[in-house]
Amino acid sequence: MNFNAPRFAKLGLAALVLAAGLAQAQEPVQNVSPYLHGNLAAAQQLVRSAYDRVSAAQAANDDQLGGHAARAKQLLDQASEEIKQAALAANRR
Numbered sequence: 001m002n003f004n005a006p007r008f009a010k011l012g013l014a015a016l017v018l019a020a021g022l023a024q025a026q027e028p029v030q031n032v033s034p035y036l037h038g039n040l041a042a043a044q045q046l047v048r049s050a051y052d053r054v055s056a057a058q059a060a061n062d063d064q065l066g067g068h069a070a071r072a073k074q075l076l077d078q079a080s081e082e083i084k085q086a087a088l089a090a091n092r093r
Contacts, residue, residue, distance in 0.1 A: 027051065028080030032087045040090075044083045051076045 028048050034041035051073055058069045 026077050028077045029084075030080075031084055037087045037090060040083050040087045044080055047076050047080045047083065 028044070028051050030041070030044050030048055032041040032044050054069050054072050054076070058065060061069075063069075
Protein backbone atom coordinates (compact mmCIF):
# COMPACT_ATOMS: atom_id res chain seq x y z
CA MET A 1 0.00 0.00 0.00
CA ASN A 2 1.41 3.37 -1.03
CA PHE A 3 0.62 5.85 1.75
CA ASN A 4 1.09 9.45 0.69
CA ALA A 5 0.96 11.51 3.91
CA PRO A 6 0.87 15.02 2.33
CA ARG A 7 -1.98 14.01 0.03
CA PHE A 8 -3.87 12.43 2.93
CA ALA A 9 -3.37 15.60 5.01
CA LYS A 10 -4.71 17.77 2.18
CA LEU A 11 -7.77 15.56 1.86
CA GLY A 12 -8.39 15.76 5.60
CA LEU A 13 -8.02 19.53 5.57
CA ALA A 14 -10.40 19.87 2.63
CA ALA A 15 -13.00 17.74 4.43
CA LEU A 16 -12.63 19.83 7.58
CA VAL A 17 -13.05 23.11 5.67
CA LEU A 18 -16.11 21.75 3.89
CA ALA A 19 -17.68 20.59 7.14
CA ALA A 20 -17.04 23.96 8.79
CA GLY A 21 -18.55 25.78 5.83
CA LEU A 22 -21.66 23.63 5.90
CA ALA A 23 -22.04 24.12 9.63
CA GLN A 24 -21.83 27.92 9.34
CA ALA A 25 -23.98 28.48 6.27
CA GLN A 26 -27.66 28.50 7.05
CA GLU A 27 -30.09 28.85 4.23
CA PRO A 28 -32.09 32.09 4.45
CA VAL A 29 -35.71 31.49 5.32
CA GLN A 30 -38.66 33.28 3.81
CA ASN A 31 -40.67 34.18 6.89
CA VAL A 32 -42.09 37.64 6.13
CA SER A 33 -45.77 37.75 5.24
CA PRO A 34 -46.33 39.06 1.72
CA TYR A 35 -49.81 40.13 2.84
CA LEU A 36 -48.52 42.40 5.61
CA HIS A 37 -45.17 43.47 4.14
CA GLY A 38 -45.15 42.98 0.38
CA ASN A 39 -41.90 44.83 -0.28
CA LEU A 40 -40.02 43.18 2.57
CA ALA A 41 -41.27 39.73 1.55
CA ALA A 42 -40.14 40.41 -2.04
CA ALA A 43 -36.74 41.53 -0.78
CA GLN A 44 -36.45 38.37 1.29
CA GLN A 45 -37.28 36.29 -1.78
CA LEU A 46 -34.55 38.06 -3.76
CA VAL A 47 -32.07 37.30 -0.97
CA ARG A 48 -33.03 33.64 -1.17
CA SER A 49 -32.64 33.71 -4.94
CA ALA A 50 -29.17 35.24 -4.62
CA TYR A 51 -28.23 32.58 -2.06
CA ASP A 52 -29.29 29.85 -4.49
CA ARG A 53 -27.26 31.44 -7.31
CA VAL A 54 -24.16 31.62 -5.12
CA SER A 55 -24.66 27.95 -4.24
CA ALA A 56 -24.87 27.13 -7.96
CA ALA A 57 -21.67 29.10 -8.58
CA GLN A 58 -19.93 27.15 -5.84
CA ALA A 59 -21.00 23.86 -7.39
CA ALA A 60 -19.95 24.97 -10.87
CA ASN A 61 -16.53 26.00 -9.59
CA ASP A 62 -15.94 22.98 -7.34
CA ASP A 63 -16.04 25.22 -4.26
CA GLN A 64 -12.81 26.92 -5.38
CA LEU A 65 -13.93 30.52 -4.85
CA GLY A 66 -11.51 31.40 -2.09
CA GLY A 67 -14.10 31.35 0.67
CA HIS A 68 -15.79 34.44 -0.75
CA ALA A 69 -18.93 32.61 -1.87
CA ALA A 70 -19.33 31.05 1.58
CA ARG A 71 -18.95 34.50 3.16
CA ALA A 72 -21.51 35.93 0.73
CA LYS A 73 -23.95 33.21 1.77
CA GLN A 74 -23.43 34.08 5.44
CA LEU A 75 -24.14 37.73 4.67
CA LEU A 76 -27.24 36.82 2.68
CA ASP A 77 -28.53 34.82 5.64
CA GLN A 78 -27.86 37.85 7.84
CA ALA A 79 -29.69 40.10 5.36
CA SER A 80 -32.72 37.82 5.45
CA GLU A 81 -32.77 37.98 9.25
CA GLU A 82 -32.52 41.80 9.16
CA ILE A 83 -35.47 41.93 6.77
CA LYS A 84 -37.45 39.81 9.24
CA GLN A 85 -36.49 42.20 12.05
CA ALA A 86 -37.66 45.14 9.92
CA ALA A 87 -41.04 43.45 9.46
CA LEU A 88 -41.30 42.85 13.20
CA ALA A 89 -40.45 46.49 13.89
CA ALA A 90 -43.15 47.59 11.47
CA ASN A 91 -45.62 45.33 13.27
CA ARG A 92 -44.89 47.10 16.58
CA ARG A 93 -45.74 50.59 15.37
